[in-house]
Amino acid sequence: MLNIKKLSVIFALFPFLGIQAQSLFEGPNAETRYRIAQIDSNTLKLRNKMYPSVYQGDLNIYGYNNGDVPVFPDSAYAYRLSLLETEIPLEYNKHVRSYIDLYAVRKRKLVSKVLATSKYYFPIFEEVFDRENIPLEMKYLAVIESALNQNAVSPVGATGMWQFMAPTGRIYGLRTDNSIDERRDIIRSTEAAVKYFKNSYRIYGDWLLVIASYNCGPGNVNKAIRRSGGKRTFWEIMPYLPKETRGYVPAFIAATYVMNYAAEHNLYPTDEEMYYHMDTVMVDNKVSIEQLALALNVTPSEIKAWNPSLKRGYIPFSNNKVVLSLPYAHAVKVAELNNDTNFRNQSSEALTALNKQIESDKKAVGKINYKVKSGESLSKIAKKHDVSLADLKKWNKGKIRNNKISKGQKLVIYLG
Numbered sequence: 020m021l022n023i024k025k026l027s028v029i030f031a032l033f034p035f036l037g038i039q040a041q042s043l044f045e046g047p048n049a050e051t052r053y054r055i056a057q058i059d060s061n062t063l064k065l066r067n068k069m070y071p072s073v074y075q076g077d078l079n080i081y082g083y084n085n086g087d088v089p090v091f092p093d094s095a096y097a098y099r100l101s102l103l104e105t106e107i108p109l110e111y112n113k114h115v116r117s118y119i120d121l122y123a124v125r126k127r128k129l130v131s132k133v134l135a136t137s138k139y140y141f142p143i144f145e146e147v148f149d150r151e152n153i154p155l156e157m158k159y160l161a162v163i164e165s166a167l168n169q170n171a172v173s174p175v176g177a178t179g180m181w182q183f184m185a186p187t188g189r190i191y192g193l194r195t196d197n198s199i200d201e202r203r204d205i206i207r208s209t210e211a212a213v214k215y216f217k218n219s220y221r222i223y224g225d226w227l228l229v230i231a232s233y234n235c236g237p238g239n240v241n242k243a244i245r246r247s248g249g250k251r252t253f254w255e256i257m258p259y260l261p262k263e264t265r266g267y268v269p270a271f272i273a274a275t276y277v278m279n280y281a282a283e284h285n286l287y288p289t290d291e292e293m294y295y296h297m298d299t300v301m302v303d304n305k306v307s308i309e310q311l312a313l314a315l316n317v318t319p320s321e322i323k324a325w326n327p328s329l330k331r332g333y334i335p336f337s338n339n340k341v342v343l344s345l346p347y348a349h350a351v352k353v354a355e356l357n358n359d360t361n362f363r364n365q366s367s368e369a370l371t372a373l374n375k376q377i378e379s380d381k382k383a384v385g386k387i388n389y390k391v392k393s394g395e396s397l398s399k400i401a402k403k404h405d406v407s408l409a410d411l412k413k414w415n416k417g418k419i420r421n422n423k424i425s426k427g428q429k430l431v432i433y434l435g
């Protein structure tokens with residue numbers, strides 16, 4: 020996640036250090052390369068203290084040409100990382116360097132998009148992290164998990180910005196059923212991630228091990244600690260961790276670097292159309308998205324885009340209420356509608372018809388006939404299709420006895 024550097028136009032050295040960076044650092048004199056990196060970094064540090072309100076990544080402060088892809092020596096990367104004030108140790112090595120090359124050279128378009136969306140998502144993360152005493156840099160974990168995509172779904176079914184599996188999400192309070200998937204809810208999923216971070220930190224007392232456990236689970240981290248002879252730092256237990264996790268922590272450090280030093284690499288935010296002034300509103304009755312869109316003079320697709328956790332054409336009833344994310348003016352309007360008797364009555368009538376349509380849709384759209392494979396259990400099939408075990412049993416009443424199924428048996432599954 021990201022702390023973003025700032026800028027000043029009064030330093031005449033900036034264009035020189037930016038445009039000439041690649042050719043100077045490619046020179047044979049190691050001492051010269053180190054001194055240039057040090058001057059560059061010290062200038063950045065001074066600039067950041069003097070001009071804290073302007074985002075560095077928004078402007079081409081070094082005068083790069085389009086298509087320039089700056090490359091710097093190891094000394095520059097290591098020194099810049101050392102300037103980032105964080106309680107998470109950001110060690111530089113060849114593993115981190117390979118991921119810096121990935122983000123700053125090969126994945127430039129993706130990074131530019133993440134820079135844009137981070138302006139909306141990072142303040143939300145930071146508010147939750149600050150309240151719960153979580154290092155703000157943990158926000159960069161969402162960059163490598165999902166590239167800040169609320170709708171991201173992994174091949175194994177991990178969903179949302181923080182990539183929760185449905186069972187794990189439920190452990191941390193995320194509702195996942197046929198109507199709503201709170202793994203896609205930016206605030207609820209971030210709060211769930213924080214719960215995981217805090218639990219994990221109580222176990223390990225080390226943020227890099229927390230990050231490793233987020234990827235491979237505490238069981239694998241504990242196993243690596245035992246195999247290492249009781250070592251308690253990531254780099255010491257790294258050889259004993261799963262292959263993916265060995266790259267996961269270096270990727271986090273590299274993402275932290277690139278997001279903080281984007282302009283140094285000629286990387287800038289894309290022009291993403293986003294509502295940066297969003298607010299939340301509690302809804303305690305079922306409302307048709309179409310009806311709500313009409314009342315707000317927006318399209319249903321816009322409401323769904325703002326609330327990707329909604330899986331149906333309505334905001335479902337919940338004893339804990341449902342939180343909608345909307346542009347501020349719309350959120351205020353919805354709060355007023357919640358107290359409007361006529362609107363609530365109209366909602367009830369509209370939903371009677373809507374519920375009939377939903378039941379009809381279940382019989383046609385999203386229905387699959389699943390053939391049980393060898394070794395599969397009901398819970399495994401439910402997890403695979405992101406449905407609840409209770410629903411799976413209900414849909415196949417009469418076909419399942421004592422929770423037992425057999426290879427080749429056909430089950431009906433309704434996808435959300």
